[in-house]
Amino acid sequence: MKQPIAVWAVFFASVIAFMGMGLVNPILRELSEKLHAQPSEVTLLFTSYNAVMAVAMLITSTVSARLGIKWTLIAGIGVIATVSFLGGFAGDIWTLVGLRAGWGLGNALFVATALSALVSLSSSGTAKAIILYEAAAGIGMSVGPWLGGTLGDINWRGPFFGVSALMVIGFIALAAFMPARKGAGADAPKPKTSLAAPFRALKQHRSLLVLGIVAALYNIGFFTIMAYAPFVMGLHPKEMGYVFLGWGVLLAITSVYVAPILQRKFGTLKSLCFMLVLFVADLLVMGIFTSTKEAVIAAVICAGGILGNINTLITTAVMDAAPVERSTASSAYSFLRFIGAAISPYMAGKLAEHFNSSVPFLVGAGFVLLSIAFIGLNAKHIRHVDRTESAH
Known part of the structure; x- marks a missing residue:
């Protein structure tokens, strides 16, 4: 809890940004009815969002190196505020799909940079900064659907x-409390990062590639719940x-x-595999x-407990997987991760239709099972993650 005020400003803004990720979950059926769209068309709200995020993750480290972390965060949250406000005026599903793509761009700039900012600004080390980041994600992704459902019940x-108004508050918090002086804290000058750096990192470091593919496969199950479960629950x-x-x-x-x-008792990889097995069972x-x-x-609620563990375990592993800049590792990993998240929603809708x-x-359960098999086949490339974390 003893963190600089800049850490709490980033934490607060991160909560708001993650709120936007699950905001549309409770209103998916409502959107399908009001905008006369098929479920597979409505799931494109997640597909466009995640596809743009996947590609945009490749440029976040480059943009951050040029603008500085503060202004990259502010640019990301400004884009989200704008497109979410415009989304409130949309008249058809395709306009919303396009605006959600813009939302994905803003979120990519913000989310990848926020993790780097928390690690750089935190006074208690990488592991606790990652926990703060995952806490912000958990709070945001829980409050977001609740807010979306409450406001969506009205219209x-x-x-x-609602989310646009909250983003403006986050914008103000970052502008007021985040350090921006060159040479200070998170915005200290950084060497220019090549756009090809994430691809080089994936090519040169098998551990990063393995964890990225595992995340892509597991996210297919994750976003099956996010994008399709609302259609079968039949709730307001x-x-x-x-x-x-x-x-x-x-x-x-x-x-x-x-x-x-x-992580402390069993190690990252054993714990990760066990949680992935539980996730397979939950999807089944x-x-x-x-x-x-x-x-x-009941299965959706239980999935939250499983996914919280998986998110923290795999994010911690990625940060220690390869000797590259954390921003580059985050960009490379997130690119692969969100490819899985982009494929899943539309695929789920089409599978249900056919x-x-x-x-x-x-x-979805099959893809998560495949991620466990992939870890087993590539264990020699990632087992050093546990040794690195023990050294910390």
Whole structure:
């Protein structure tokens, strides 16, 4: 808790940015009805968002090196505030899909840079800075759907205007408290970073490539829940918001308190594999009991606890996976991670249309199972992660 005020400014802004990520979850069915769109078309709100994030992650370290961390964060949050405000005026699903792509650009600039900022500014080391980052993600991703559901219960446009107002508050907090003097703290001059640096890092360091592919595969399961589960729960926006509030609270608690304990007792890789196995089981429950609303709701909430552990474990592993700049490692890893997140939503919608509503969850479970197998096949390239963390 003893952190510089700049850390808390970034933390607060990160909470707001992550709120936007799950904001549309509770209103997906509402959007489908009001805008006369197929579920697969509505899931494009996640696909466009994540696809642009994946590509934009490749330029975040370059932009940050030129603008400085403060102004990169402010630029990202400014873009989000603008496109979310415009989203409130959208008249069709394709306008929203396009605006969500812009939202993805803003989030990429903000999210990747926020992790670097917290690591640079924190007074208590990398591990605790990552926990702060995951705590911000957990709080934001729990409160976001609740806010989206509450405002969406009044009108589907409300969540877009609401998040825009919150982004303005985050913008002001960063402008006021984040250091910007060259040579000070997080904005100390950095060597110019090549746009090719993330690709070079993936090519030269197999450990980074392996963890990125694992994250891509696991995110297919993650975003199957985010983008498709709302269609099978059959709840009103406000009720959906409460479900994802429970999901996010468990995500926040496990990412901050449980994951570090697992890491110390069993090591990162063993703990990660165990949590991925639990995630496979959770998705299988959703796939087998899709027609039982209560079973899906319980499985979605339980998934939050599993995903909180996985997020912290894999992010910590990536930061120690390869001897490259943390911003470069984050860009390379996030590029692969969000490719999986981009593929999943639209794929889930189409699988349900062509087969039935159980298939997206079963396929998601298959991809997560594949991520476990991939870790086993490439264990020799990433086992040093546990040794590095023990040294810390």
